Amino acid sequence: MILAFLFAILLLVSLHELGHLLVARWCGIKVLRFSVGFGKPFYTKKWRNIEWCLAPIPLGGYVKMVDTREGNVAEADLPYAFDKQHPLKRIAVIVAGPLTNLVLAVLLYFFAFGMGGVHEVRPFVGTLHTPSIAASTGFQVGDQIISVNGKPVHTMADAQTEIILNLEAGKIAVQVQNEQNQTLERVIDVAGTPQAAMVAKRQASLGISAYKTVNKIDTVAPNSAAAKAGLQHGDQIIAVNGVPTPNWADWSKIVRENAGRNLNIDYIRAGVQQQTVLQPQSVELPDRSQIIGRAGVSPQSDKAWEEKVRHEYSVGFAEAMKMGWERTVKYSTMTVQFFGKLLIGQASLSHISGPITIADVAGQTVQIGWQPYVEFLALVSISLGVMNLLPIPVLDGGHLVYYTAELLRGKPLSERTQQMGLRLGLAIMLTMMVLAFFNDISRLLG
Numbered sequence: 001m002i003l004a005f006l007f008a009i010l011l012l013v014s015l016h017e018l019g020h021l022l023v024a025r026w027c028g029i030k031v032l033r034f035s036v037g038f039g040k041p042f043y044t045k046k047w048r049n050i051e052w053c054l055a056p057i058p059l060g061g062y063v064k065m066v067d068t069r070e071g072n073v074a075e076a077d078l079p080y081a082f083d084k085q086h087p088l089k090r091i092a093v094i095v096a097g098p099l100t101n102l103v104l105a106v107l108l109y110f111f112a113f114g115m116g117g118v119h120e121v122r123p124f125v126g127t128l129h130t131p132s133i134a135a136s137t138g139f140q141v142g143d144q145i146i147s148v149n150g151k152p153v154h155t156m157a158d159a160q161t162e163i164i165l166n167l168e169a170g171k172i173a174v175q176v177q178n179e180q181n182q183t184l185e186r187v188i189d190v191a192g193t194p195q196a197a198m199v200a201k202r203q204a205s206l207g208i209s210a211y212k213t214v215n216k217i218d219t220v221a222p223n224s225a226a227a228k229a230g231l232q233h234g235d236q237i238i239a240v241n242g243v244p245t246p247n248w249a250d251w252s253k254i255v256r257e258n259a260g261r262n263l264n265i266d267y268i269r270a271g272v273q274q275q276t277v278l279q280p281q282s283v284e285l286p287d288r289s290q291i292i293g294r295a296g297v298s299p300q301s302d303k304a305w306e307e308k309v310r311h312e313y314s315v316g317f318a319e320a321m322k323m324g325w326e327r328t329v330k331y332s333t334m335t336v337q338f339f340g341k342l343l344i345g346q347a348s349l350s351h352i353s354g355p356i357t358i359a360d361v362a363g364q365t366v367q368i369g370w371q372p373y374v375e376f377l378a379l380v381s382i383s384l385g386v387m388n389l390l391p392i393p394v395l396d397g398g399h400l401v402y403y404t405a406e407l408l409r410g411k412p413l414s415e416r417t418q419q420m421g422l423r424l425g426l427a428i429m430l431t432m433m434v435l436a437f438f439n440d441i442s443r444l445l446g
Helices: 002-026 075-080 087-116 133-137 156-165 194-200 248-256 303-309 317-343 355-368 370-388 396-409 415-445
Strands: 031-038 043-047 050-054 057-065 118-121 144-148 172-177 183-188 213-220 236-240 263-269 272-278 281-284 291-294 297-301 310-313
Touching: 002 031, 002 057, 002 087, 002 355, 002 370, 087 317, 087 370, 087 396, 133 183, 133 194, 144 156, 156 172, 156 317, 213 236, 213 248, 236 248, 248 291, 297 303, 303 310, 317 370, 355 370, 355 415, 396 415
Parallel strands: 031 050
Antiparallel strands: 031 057, 043 050, 118 310, 144 172, 172 183, 213 297, 236 263, 263 272, 281 291
């Protein structure tokens, strides 16, 4: 996890800052230092009149240029000072970093799709968990999600993302086609409820999965209730306390509702019916609203259904580049819309993640395989690029606003105005950082 996180930060931050550096040099600006990380450098190398540094806090980086606002500048260096350049040159330098991240995202998707093919999961409801938002809304196994609030979706990931990001915005109209080929509308209305908050905090899911299971045990957790009862991989549960359980959901529901109680389990192993006693472990839900029972087992997947929902295909390099561009535009637009919803109170602040969550996801994706990790890098690169373009002083987007105003006015904004903006921007960013760390720690504790 740590190695995957550090590689992601080193790659994305280095290229972001390299974008600033290359355009600055191209515009004739003297660059003094290139640093990946903040704090006192632990590695420094002088090359081509630039000090290249690695610093211990891997949460960003910077390019230091000659600038009269930051101290005395030798007279010979004045023509090469950043603040003495035409506003268009300064705008080009500022925009170069975020644009590098967005271009990198296109290239990463191109590499992932061109080399590994496209792996998608169609938006079918294969499993419906109870209790959950989806179950209370009326979703049924077999539903194919067509659109969310009128926006067509083609993968389960897109469907869930659209729903989750709109939970706090009001009613969500989800158009589905059921197993009888009827087109229906499922309306989710949980804005302001504890269920929506738990989903935003990643302490609960919507309750739908694209994959379907069969009524056979796949894995048994060590020291779990099922392990103590002697259940094994391949066992088929056929009855609990004499009640038939033809589906996995049937016996799972009984387990959840009988925490700490002895259950008589009838199961089939290698064609022979057997019996055991299972005492589900008592587990408190994250919101402390309920105690549920847990057996500590997972079901086997339905292979025939898996073939139906999985969509895998190869594409040529031209198509891979096109898909990389479209994916980058889509996620960039979604990120901007999310920040817009935050401003008007239609999205939860709990969605904001920090370095701990990023490290966790980096570790998870790299364990799955190289392609999910590369696509994760592309997504983080998009977030880094878009966020840096937000019009918040101290970010690239804030400086972009200053220099654009200077270009239009013919003179810079007053120093007092710029300082007030920087203080406001710093306060906003510190608040977001504290919130991100708080959300990360809450998810860990939850």
